[in-house]
Amino acid sequence: MLSSTAKNLYWMGRYLQRAKSTARLIEATQRMALQSRGEEAAGVAAIFGMEDEFRQSQAQGQRLASLIDFLVLDENNPSSIVNSIAAARRNAREERNNITVDVWESLNALWLELSARLRGKRANLDRGALIESVKKQAVMIFGAAQVTLLRDEANNFLQLGAFLERADNTGRILDVKFHLLRPDGNPSAEGLDYFAWSELLACIGAVRTYRRIYRSSLNPMKVAELMMLRRDVPRSVHHCLWMVDLNMRELADAYGTRGEADRLAGELHARLRYARIDRVFEIGLATFLGQLRGDISTLSEEIGRQFLLD
């Protein structure tokens, strides 16, 4: 398999996952904004590292609407949902011979649908429906990959991209939102704003999952544990890094070589696997997450270097 193929599949996975995460995040934020009209928009802007640009714009309601447009369809935002889907489709199109018809057609169908929606007047664009179909279709595309793709290196790169992106998204959401809700890093449940914390879980679609696991009231420490350390939660950082490590090992077995990316993937997986949430809070959640996010981004660079993706 060519490095260019590996690169395309890796980025297809990343972009598709990015669109999906963003869609879910916007939905959760909108709900929250409707229910409490607080500083939610600013919080989302922080997740995308755009607080300053955001603060300069006008009234709050307007600002949330314009932020959503920026995240959904802005042409100048390379990570907007529409741009991400277009990029994933470009990657897939170049590799049509390396993916199944099911994967290609479901991704292409999503792109066609978005293009059709964008052709009409902006004022009439139903953003809610657009976000909903991105969420739905992305699940279909990953599902098609799951049941139809040959389990070979190509699949490993697609999975690597998707899980690395997802680990980064969850880590970033937890880091930024936890800090907004508890600037002092205190994980006690006292004076907890139920709606704000359930919205944090909603960002990774885990409100009901939380109840299923803990069967009790919301507690910041458990929320952090669920999002970071629970291996059985498919969007937790731990689960994603476990999958990254697994795919790295399959590649190492196939290629018979190992490098820095393999070491780092194994180390990150082990760090989350053996971490304990009370110890994490002793160190400080922000410190722990800061280092973790730094290492995830180093891992992404190392993968690029090792497999000649750049």
Add this chain to the structure above:
Amino acid sequence: MAAKVFDEMNSGSDGSIREPYRGVADWLARTSPERVAATRNEVDLFYRRHGITFGAYGAAEGAETTIPFDIIPRVIAWDEWQYLHKGLSQRARALNAFLSDAYGQRDICRAGVIPEEQILMNGEFVAMAQGLQLPGGVHAHIAGIDLVRVGEKDFFVLEDNVRTPSGVSYVLENREVMMRLAPELFAAMSVLPVADYSEELLATLRSVSFSDGHEPNVVLLTPGHHNSAYFEHAFLADEMGIELVKGSDLFVDESRVYMRTPRGPQRVDVIYRRVDDAFLDPLAMRPDSFLGVAGLLGALRAGRVNIVNALGNGVADDKSTYTYVPEMVRFYLGEEPILQNVPTWRCDRADDYKYVLEHLSEIVVKEIHGSGGKGMLVGPTSSKAEIEEFTALLKARPDNYIAQPTLALSTCPTFVNQGVAPRHVDLRPFVLSGKKITIVPGGLTRVALKEGSLVVNSSQGGGTKDTWVLAPDEADGR
């Protein structure tokens, strides 16, 4: 009662818009009919896709239908809600005190406030529950108290539902629909959230476990997917993260209840049951029941499992006990009732019976154990033949009926085929009683979609609306 109908939006002084509805009125004025029509179409799709359906009694096997949802919300100002909240809490406390007493010493009978036969001869009395000491003395953990409004300040309790009241899933789902389909209206007003209901319900259920010192295992017992409220059972179990069980999933061993799991039996401490009393335990109640668990009542009596709501609550919420609730408030709490009852004639009293027979065409007559809008006569809208037919029923068993004046229920603007028109509404808030009393701000607003109709039941063509309680600082509705 006053013939003039109170419209919750338009009956401000001099026919102006009432303050809490200012936002709704503005929205109605500036939203195009096309936009509204498009939104209404989306609603039904939304409900069907989410499977939020109910099987009406008497409908074809497996037929699922959605309850019509009206997108114009019903708005309640903060101070109005404060008043209702106080009144509802008081009523729930009195009903719980009464149920404890009814299955205990019956002090209220000895004091001569309620005749003992009112309790003991009641078809809903469950002798097996006599003398039970329930955690916190709570019997009615979840109460759906139906309110009607007839004027700016006049709310009445129409009935108390303390057996297995349903409808709360619509409170939560209607809110989801409104946020999704009319975000601009939602954003223009400051609406108190209701999404924490499941959290509060789970906390309530956990707080009434008999067992101290270990994490209580709570389950929801459903009659199964043929039940008309099955969607709600599954919805609540999912929201709370607890198991949704049928009778066949549970068994009793040495007075403990267990659920069957692949890991072996797992102990159950609290059962939120949506199965009627008569079907709960074939050993103690109806032997032909396949919906219950053999030995369940034994486990309850042994103090090993709590059943929510408690057994035999029907003695507190039938239409004849209803007339005594204000007395219960005075007797148990030493307070004056905040929420008033609708004046009621009891047909088992000679004077009342005589009056009722003479005024059938003006009043509403209801069967004491009737529900779902059945077994009742709405005098003013009934034909002569219907009245005659009902007279025969009434004469056969006067003690089975009560009667009330025809209330001019308040109306709310509602979308109908001809546009926006006033339709009559009621309100069912849900009161949770455990270690404390919790009422999420809002409730189920039911609306009679037929012009002039006062029957809001979903089985009789009623629909629902989202109920918006406005936050205190912006109670003016902007």
